[in-house]
Amino acid sequence: MSTIERLLLKQEIEDFLYLEADLLDGRKFRDWLDLLAEDLVYFMPIRRNVKFGQHDEKENTRQGEGISWFDEDKWTLTKRVEQVLTGVHYAEEPLSRVTHMVSNIRLLDVTPTEVTVGCRFLVYQNRVEYENYTFIGRRTDVLRRNGESWLIAKRELILEQNVLLAKNLSIFF
Secondary structure (H helix, E strand, O other): OOHHHHHHHHHHHHHHHHHHHHHHHOOOHHHHHOOEEEEEEEEEEOEOOOOOOOHHHHOEOOOOOOOEEEEEOHHHHHHHHHHHOOOOOHHHOOOOEEEEEEEEEEEEEEOOOEEEEEEEEEEEEEEOOOEEEEEEEEEEEEEEEEOOEEEEEEEEEEEOOOOOOOOOOOOOO
16 A cells, blocks of 8 residues: 555545544434444453553453443444433433544554554543533544445444543443
């Protein structure tokens, strides 16, 4: 891949991730679901405080093993969206005001059909009158080519906190 092709691909990926953030911030959850592959893996481990030298093996819980903040697929995310859109979801009535910021976007691996993308995120959530939460972390996405656009095939989110200060995780990352 030439330098110009890589730069054009990076711009395309950035535009896709910014579109996703706009859909979530605009509460266009059904449109957001259309960006997800049918075989999606959506995972956020729980972080633990561990002794020096044990971070790689013990700091984050593992997918499919034990507990995590999210270990979901497209079906479960679709059910969460449907629940929120009923208007009677206890944690999202009224709906939160949310802003997603994505930065430090890097192409980690490129194949003809998939791109692995690393980035950082900041998600701000305001609920009711006085509840304000900030989630900061890093993310690794596997995006799969879908015609002229992309689908999110895998997302792993790493929150930079091990104690969740928010009352719930009802928003989408």
